[in-house]
Amino acid sequence: MVKTYGTLQAAKMIGVSRITLHRWLKAKKIRPQGIPLGDGRILWRWTDRDIARAKKVKAEQKPGPKPKGGAK
Numbered sequence: 001m002v003k004t005y006g007t008l009q010a011a012k013m014i015g016v017s018r019i020t021l022h023r024w025l026k027a028k029k030i031r032p033q034g035i036p037l038g039d040g041r042i043l044w045r046w047t048d049r050d051i052a053r054a055k056k057v058k059a060e061q062k063p064g065p066k067p068k069g070g071a072k
Contacts (some may be wrong), residue, residue: 001065002047003047003048004033004045004047005045005047005051006044006045006046007021007022007044007046009046010032010044010050010051010054013051013059014051014054014055014058015026015055016032017052018056022052024054024057025044028056029057030044030050030053030057032044032046032050033045033046033047033050035038
């Protein structure tokens with residue numbers, strides 16, 4: 001049996017926020033196993049292999065724009 005993780009656990013293991021993972025899912029940068037819940041939502045289950053792939057996606061990301069008026 002393959003061990004799986006929830007999205008919050010996977011985000012912590014990858015080193016990104018849960019929101020970032022949801023953005024990557026929406027952009028189809030990553031695609032772990034999804035379990036349809038019947039109400040239009042999907043329960044994502046992450047394997048160690050999915051997490052390794054997501055770490056590669058993270059490594060390929062370029063830093064985004066810095067917020068304007070940041071703390072000085």
